[in-house]
Amino acid sequence: MANDNPHSDDDIPAFKEQLQRCLEGFSSKWLDACDHDLMHPTRLARKDFPVPELLLFALRNVLGWRWLGHREKVRWTVLGHVGGEPIAFELQKFGLRMLRPAGEHAFDDERVIGQLRGAIQITEKFLKPLTEHQIHRGELVIANRHGEFSSRYLFFREKADAAFRQANRKRRRKKGQPEGNGIEGLGSLLSAVLNHGMRQKQEGFFYSVAMVDCYFSAIEHRLALLRAFTGRSMEEGGFREFISMSWDKKLAEILGGKQSNKIRETIRDLRRIKERIRNPFAHGGFENDKGSLQIYIPTLGMLPANFTKYGESARFSLFPVEDQDHTECCNTFDEVDKLLSSDHLAGPHRILEAGVDPCYDPESLAMYLRAISEGDDGIEAFLDHWSRIYEREVNMDY
Template sequence: MADKMGRAKQLNPVDPAHERIAKKLKGFTPDFPEGLDLWLMSSSRPETKAFPVPDLVLFLLRNLMGWPWQGPGEKKRWTVFGSIDGEPVGFELRKFGFTILRSTDPKVPQSRIVGQMQSALKEVERLLEPYAEAQVNQGEVLIVNRFSEFEARYRFFRNLADQAYAKAKKPPRRRRAKGGIVGETGGLVDQLNHVASASREGFFHSTAMVDSYFSALEHRLVLLRAFTGKPLKRGELLEIMGSKWDDKLKAIVPVVGDKQGELLLGRMRRIKERVRNPFAHGGVENDGGSLFFHLPHIGAIPANFSRFSDSVRFSFLPIEADDHSETCVAFDELDAMLSQGALVGPHRLVDAGVDPSFDSETLKRYAAAVAGGAAELERFIRVWGHEWECHANMDY
């Protein structure tokens, strides 16, 4: 075994958690036949849901049980190996999935191995919970950059809405009569139905677009917070992630005191309250527009009175073409605001797909890369991308 090998400190039998783990893994020992070639062992991949976080297997067997290990290697990140009831066994994280290595004529049932491991891993997770919470509070975490996915979803629905509203402005297609002869377009009713159908389709896509945009926006703002390089206080990351979208925005862009920025923020809030919230929360409008009280001898009156004129339900079609266009203009203006000035560099890191870490040292690296100018920023992105590709493809 040419790769690096070693043993970690074994379980402390006095620790109750360690004692429970040891009982769960009865029959598991770090003994492995000397000279046995791992390549000669049979391999199989359990269902991915059986071991959703395979690196915890390495932590369990190497760090807690003291099993020998090796790695990384060609197309594999690590291998840890030992014995179960005297039979050699190994666990390996390969490019194409978590793999269990067995002897060519195993006697121990595979189901037993999987069952014992799953039971022990539950104890490991309980053991690690306090540590994980402390790491999160200190900002010692990474967030996967999924901005391109959120952005693509938003653009997808925006394009569909644009097409539908454009279709509503065009006359309906001529009917094709029998024999292939093109007839006249339908009458007034057919034309009205065409406009109503296309506009309704645009309304559906536009509301989906709005919801998608705000999801992308919140994700984007969290990423930008990291790439600005500003240090985080203890617990601040959780506060940021739990804050409202407009508070996230104000933490990134100095909107307060900027007349244009404040106007744009007001328009965004109106879109959020008028469109996104009602359709995302079962039609509930925060100002009472979805509630009607009974006025004796008169009838049902909206609880928000004349403010009902601003409700999405005030018109026959909740989102008309003009509403959609105004929304798109606001979104475009905010996109421009989040990618110019001091945010040019941070936005480039977001757009490049860099997964941000929030620890103090990495934040300093982001700040230095942004301050170094365009050339330094592109160099940083190339290096990060190369390291990411090597890790993802397990090209070590």
């Protein structure tokens, strides 16, 4: 059991009794002579056992089943009996497997799997208070998905760039198409030109809004990762407090120190993009300053509730985002990216880009700080050590 367990002394025996009732017919009994009987493997569905370690905890830690540690392409094995017959569960590189003797069984596979699913539900309920306890202490890891978030953002940015370039490009007359002589021909040609530009501008607008939304998701994720990799210590409850902050407060904490006028201006530009573009389209079209609402004024008619500020609304133009708006967004995002990858954040950014999954416990934070304080050599040594461990665990090369 984990240290500083939030459970009372009575919780653990009650949990064990629940498991035993659920797993009636299961036994920790094992004889070495049974090893050769386990010749028939069955791959267990990932949807039934999405977290195999819960099975290991229930059988090994609570019910005392014999277990084996790392082997080639195998992370762990637990051994016992079910229905009087030997059985084992093994987490391999390509999934969780159940091993049983060939032939008919007193308990068929479906019954065994059903009982184990019930046991996992009981185990999960028992462990839930421990997860909250550890999150409060910062004993947690976040999966580093910086590459995925950045790729989504860049995908839509490139699509928007291409659409706006196409909209601004002179339309070519197709081979064999009349030159538009006469009023009718001229009208037809003008209509085709306008339709071409409108279609491409609309595509640019759609892609650019998606880009903005992806960027703000990416920066939320990035700031959480950087908070760990700066190596600064956290009080208990500090992680939860940081995650609950607004994005601009997180950004201010990560940037730290006294901010120059240029930095403050960049943050203001970023906030303006969020309020003008991201928020209305991410929140059902509603704007913070009531710009999406209209009110009726007698003798005047319908007016926007934010009056003259409507001129700054995303809906003031036919297309809420046009070429110039898109370019301004991209320039601001590029400036923010520079801020988060230079000066005192250059080292943390290198660790982030390497794909390291950050831990927030005091020991890990101290390790990141030490690596950064040792400069390029320290960071390189840390990344080399981390990548060896990562590859070993992913490939199960034990």
